[in-house]
Amino acid sequence: MHKDLPSRSVQELESMIDQQQDFTLLDVREDWELEICKLSYNLIHIPMNQVPNNLDKLDKDKLIIVMCGSGGRSAKITKFLLQNGFTHSFNLTGGILQWAKEIEPSLPTY
Secondary structure, three states: OOOOOOOOOHHHHHHHHOOOOOOOEOOOOOOHHHHOOOOHHHHHOHHHHHHHHHHHHHHOOOEEEEEEEEHHHHHHHHHHHHOOOOOOOEEOOOHHHHHHHHHHOOOOOO
């Protein structure tokens, strides 16, 4: 879908969490979506349309994994971050739905 975009799979994300790697997990979904399901990992929540005005909340030197529901919105934000100097930004392939399917089946989905 977004072949030219740097990405991480849900398995890679799980491994990074398990290994306690230092990175930022940026969730760009809407508030109501997080109320239904979210990862227990300490994430930064900035809805997609608010990201451009909140770049100061992100560290350009830190690895950033961007996630949404299925990977479309996060792909757009990953591209935007890369264009704005956040060179260590990656899209989470398949988003929270892929995470629920492959990693945490007990997670409610929508």
